[in-house]
Amino acid sequence: MSPPGAPALKPAPPEGMAEGRPLSKAQHAAPAAKVPAKSPAQKALDKLGLRRDIDLALHLPLRYEDETRIARLADARDGDLVQIEGQVTHSEITFRPRRQLRVTLDDGTGSCVLRFLNFYPSHQKTLSVGSQVRVRGELRGGFVAREMVHPSFRLAGGELPQSLSPVYSTVAGLPQAYLRKAVLGGLARADLSETIPPEFLSQIGPLPLSSLRDALQFLHHPRPDVALAALEDRSHPAWQRLKAEELLAQQLSQLQARRVRAAMRAPALNGALRRVGRQATLQARLLEGLPFRLTAAQQRVGAEIEADLKKHIPMHRLLQGDVGAGKTVVAALAAARCMDAGWQCALMAPTEILAEQHFSKLVSWLEPLGVKTAWLTGSQKTKKRREMLALIESGEAGLVIGTHAVIQDKVRFKKLALAIIDEQHRFGVAQRLALRSKMTGDGQDSGQEPHLLMMTATPIPRTLAMSYYADLDVSTLDELPPGRTPITTKLVNDARRDEVIERIRGQLLEGRQIYWVCPLIEESESIDLVNATQTHEDLSRALPGVGVGLLHSRMPVAEKKAVMSLFTEGVMGVLVSTTVIEVGVDVPNASLMVIEHAERFGLSQLHQLRGRVGRGAAASACVLLYSTGDAPRLGELARARLKAMAETNDGFEIARRDLEIRGPGEFLGARQSGAPLLRFADLATDAELLAWARELAPLMLDRHAGLAQRHIQRWLGGKAEFLKA
Numbered sequence: 002m003s004p005p006g007a008p009a010l011k012p013a014p015p016e017g018m019a020e021g022r023p024l025s026k027a028q029h030a031a032p033a034a035k036v037p038a039k040s041p042a043q044k045a046l047d048k049l050g051l052r053r054d055i056d057l058a059l060h061l062p063l064r065y066e067d068e069t070r071i072a073r074l075a076d077a078r079d080g081d082l083v084q085i086e087g088q089v090t091h092s093e094i095t096f097r098p099r100r101q102l103r104v105t106l107d108d109g110t111g112s113c114v115l116r117f118l119n120f121y122p123s124h125q126k127t128l129s130v131g132s133q134v135r136v137r138g139e140l141r142g143g144f145v146a147r148e149m150v151h152p153s154f155r156l157a158g159g160e161l162p163q164s165l166s167p168v169y170s171t172v173a174g175l176p177q178a179y180l181r182k183a184v185l186g187g188l189a190r191a192d193l194s195e196t197i198p199p200e201f202l203s204q205i206g207p208l209p210l211s212s213l214r215d216a217l218q219f220l221h222h223p224r225p226d227v228a229l230a231a232l233e234d235r236s237h238p239a240w241q242r243l244k245a246e247e248l249l250a251q252q253l254s255q256l257q258a259r260r261v262r263a264a265m266r267a268p269a270l271n272g273a274l275r276r277v278g279r280q281a282t283l284q285a286r287l288l289e290g291l292p293f294r295l296t297a298a299q300q301r302v303g304a305e306i307e308a309d310l311k312k313h314i315p316m317h318r319l320l321q322g323d324v325g326a327g328k329t330v331v332a333a334l335a336a337a338r339c340m341d342a343g344w345q346c347a348l349m350a351p352t353e354i355l356a357e358q359h360f361s362k363l364v365s366w367l368e369p370l371g372v373k374t375a376w377l378t379g380s381q382k383t384k385k386r387r388e389m390l391a392l393i394e395s396g397e398a399g400l401v402i403g404t405h406a407v408i409q410d411k412v413r414f415k416k417l418a419l420a421i422i423d424e425q426h427r428f429g430v431a432q433r434l435a436l437r438s439k440m441t442g443d444g445q446d447s448g449q450e451p452h453l454l455m456m457t458a459t460p461i462p463r464t465l466a467m468s469y470y471a472d473l474d475v476s477t478l479d480e481l482p483p484g485r486t487p488i489t490t491k492l493v494n495d496a497r498r499d500e501v502i503e504r505i506r507g508q509l510l511e512g513r514q515i516y517w518v519c520p521l522i523e524e525s526e527s528i529d530l531v532n533a534t535q536t537h538e539d540l541s542r543a544l545p546g547v548g549v550g551l552l553h554s555r556m557p558v559a560e561k562k563a564v565m566s567l568f569t570e571g572v573m574g575v576l577v578s579t580t581v582i583e584v585g586v587d588v589p590n591a592s593l594m595v596i597e598h599a600e601r602f603g604l605s606q607l608h609q610l611r612g613r614v615g616r617g618a619a620a621s622a623c624v625l626l627y628s629t630g631d632a633p634r635l636g637e638l639a640r641a642r643l644k645a646m647a648e649t650n651d652g653f654e655i656a657r658r659d660l661e662i663r664g665p666g667e668f669l670g671a672r673q674s675g676a677p678l679l680r681f682a683d684l685a686t687d688a689e690l691l692a693w694a695r696e697l698a699p700l701m702l703d704r705h706a707g708l709a710q711r712h713i714q715r716w717l718g719g720k721a722e723f724l725k726a
């Protein structure tokens with residue numbers, strides 16, 4: 002909405018014709034803008050990824066405009082987007098409310114006024130009294146005073162287009178007319194020969210039989226009699242054909258990546274070479290020493306991983322489990338199996354705090370059993386770093402834990418066999434690839450790859466997993482360890498902040514601890530900081546005599562650690578922080594989580610934060626403080642997120658709703674998946690086509706390898722590379 006007093010927004014010009022500029026006849030049929038090489042428009046094409054002819058041909062219209070008909074003013078209604086042909090009966094420049102060109106057009110059945118706020122002498126010339134013109138725009142107003150603001154126009158006459166005019170998605174600097182011409186050219190030049198063998202088209206699924214070429218020709222230039230609804234909701238057979246092709250490309254490339262991997266070698270971790278002193282394996286002794294029993298889910302998932310590790314094929318497995326489900330111990334058991342076989346294991350976490358937590362936990366479990374652990378992080382002193390590197394290179398360290406520092410060039414493993422990545426969605430494709438290339442020493446000599454275990458607390462909904470992660474085996478921890486009490490979640494308006502502080506006081510009296518999280522403002526880390534600092538001061542004042550700590554991302558690591566350990570030891574009652582605690586902090590005595598400006602957080606982030614409480618026996622709660630700012634109420638999406646949080650504690654349900662709210666593009670984007678996104682197919686509605694593509698992909702790779710390669714190349718070009726991670 003425009004604020005009161007602002008000038009009225011001018012209606013968006015119809016994109017079929019250039020705005021406020023007369024189009025020549027030639028341009029109308031096929032815009033003939035001659036543009037030198039490396040023009041801004043060409044750069045814009047590059048930006049859209051439209052480099053090859055086939056890319057252009059596959060750039061399908063967002064929608065269509067019907068320029069095949071001339072309407073009669075007498076029949077047109079307020080709000081109609083119409084094309085009218087008539088005679089100019091009046092033309093003048095007026096100055097109120099501001100300078101503008103006003104032209105009256107009469108088509109014999111009625112008249113309307115054309116208004117131009119920006120205009121050139123050429124406008125006036127084309128639109129001079131007596132001219133016959135064709136105009137196109139949105140008709141506004143009642144029968145008496147109808148007008149079009151900034152319609153596109155040109156001299157009347159000439160043939161009407163025979164098909165609907167496509168409107169393509171574009172970017173700044175790339176005029177629709179130029180793009181149309183480029184797409185037409187690409188479509189004419191591209192190799193559109195069939196890649197899907199006919200027997201598959203006819204045998205499987207409800208696919209239309211039209212050829213790719215026909216489908217594309219049709220979608221770029223549909224006949225005017227086609228049902229626009231079928232085009233717009235993409236249910237038309239031509240759309241079905243394109244979506245099927247796209248899904249097939251995706252499935253083929255993933256299956257191919259899987260097969261490439263299956264052809265690679267990894268050390269089979271089935272021996273038990275390392276029996277530190279006693280007869281039992283490290284893994285058995287680790288299990289024996291745990292202060293708890295594994296849940297059934299942990300046992301099942303552990304067995305799935307074991308089975309992979311014993312093979313000569315590199316594992317590529319995602320372990321997903323809700324916050325607090327107990328992924329760490331599963332990772333530790335896998336690491337133990339790896340060391341039992343005489344190999345090294347690396348564990349990489351996205352933040353230093355998280356890596357540190359893993360380190361202390363794993364060290365406490367494994368060092369008493371004789372395992373040497375190396376620690377790698379960016380903030381380490383050079384001397385310490387050198388020591389660690391030596392331990393890793395000599396193979397003395399069986400287990401290496403750290404942050405991104407683990408994948409730095411200088412790090413050389415003697416014999417790495419298993420790489421574990423925690424919170425995998427926080428790492429980019431390149432980083433995952435780097436970790437996999439870390440097999441040096443013995444591994445490199447034999448051309449082997451390490452096994453890869455990725456962990457995440459943000460589960461991937463099934464449809465996405467099937468589609469985007471077909472080259473990934475998934476293990477799911479669908480059970481929480483016993484003794485957890487469910488967390489109650491409350492939405493509280495920020496105006497009632499005092500009541501929340503009262504509640505904190507109550508919890509403190511019961512000896513409990515509290516997290517207070519301040520929002521992350523992406524554009525400005527410093528505002529972020531002011532926020533947290535202010536809240537820290539307020540709480541310190543409101544809760545005298547209580548240790549209130551502050552933790553934020555800009556603090557030196559040593560200071561962060563000091564604060565963390567004061568909180569962990571219970572010396573501090575309240576921890577105010579920015580989202581640095583988002584992942585991995587484990588303080589069972591904390592029973593209340595307050596999230597300030599909860600409306601600014603993403604859903605999975607909120608869920609992760611909430612998972613920091615409810616880890617002990619005490620009843621836990623999460624308070625989502627929201628503020629509507631100056632607005633009367635929260636935005637729709639923010640409301641949907643908070644509602645989901647209040648309604649469920651289940652990470653899988655949260656992920657499902659998150660996908661619903663954000664759509665796959667953003668959902669996956671947050672994971673830096675690197676997977677080429679689907680442009681046309683929609684997993685929510687195209688399940689049947691996905692099933693078809695999944696069934697066809699292996700058959701096609703087996704029987705028509707050449708066609709399969711052409712198909713992948715056509716649809717994904719260079720993007721298929723990403724799938725290797």
Ligand code: ADP
Pocket residue numbers: 293294295296299322323324325326327328329330458482483587
């Ligand atoms: P996450 O899956 O979020 O990484 P963690 O591995 O940090 O979860 O486990 C959360 C807490 O639960 C830790 O304190 C861990 O020691 C504990 N835990 C893990 N498995 C069990 C179990 N089977 N029984 C009881 N407690 C467990």
Ligand code: MG
Pocket residue numbers: 328329423585
């Ligand atoms: Mg964890």
